[in-house]
Amino acid sequence: NAKESLAAGVVLLSNIYSSLGKHEEAKTFRSNQIEELGVKIKLGLSWTEIKGHIVHLKAHDHSHPQSTEIYAKIDRLKSK
Template sequence: SLLSGARNNRNSNLSEKIYKRMKTLFPNAKQSLAAGVILLSNIYSSLGKYEEAKNFRSNQIEELRVKVKVGLSWTEIKGHIVQLKAHDHSHPQSTEIYAKIDRLKSKAIENGFIFDSSWITRSLNENESIESVLCGHSELLVIALNLIQEPAPKFIQVVKNLRVCGHCHEFTKVIAKIEQCDIVVRDANRIHHFYPNGQCSCQDHF
């Protein structure tokens, strides 16, 4: 969409114009407008305007009178559907999941991957790092859960109820290449097929 394209280019002026136009043309499309609010507030955050992002998001969501969806991801493990949210520690294999994430982070860094703090939508707490916040997103956790199974699968399927963020998109490309597996993620916008060569079927148009 135009708004997500503006987000990827961190163009706050264009994003504001698009969102205002959306409100004018589609005043009753509450859920779509709420998604626009999240995207625009994320743009403010990517520019370091955390307070402005927080206030804009709070005021607009209150005005729209909608609930913001909690990001959730699902996958199938040994015939059972598993659901995880961001920074989830509820799964019995949580220790192994986060250990796998740490190993993937290390390998990614060795291969020149840079964790982009502009995808963080809030200020960090004292015990957090850029990597720990970004790598705690739900889709990455369920991917890691798949990869700690024995034998490790060569084809992983994930469903997410929100759009995949730019960091998770880039990191999943790296994971698919490191692990030499296919990863298919169905997010709120499209299907992404991440190939073992480190590319995605969307050709980075998300």
């Protein structure tokens, strides 16, 4: 499907923005373009176990109280 292919490109470009630390631009671009295409994308989900507890992770989630620090740390690690 052509719209789904375009949506995949939008997500890829959005991820590039995020990888450059431009999280708000990525979010705005992604939501505007996906809305214009009229498609729904599935949210990226992952989980891991830390000290015996299952931790659920969502792509582009900034709801954690320390998300600013977490993303700053990720940016520092990526720049090395």
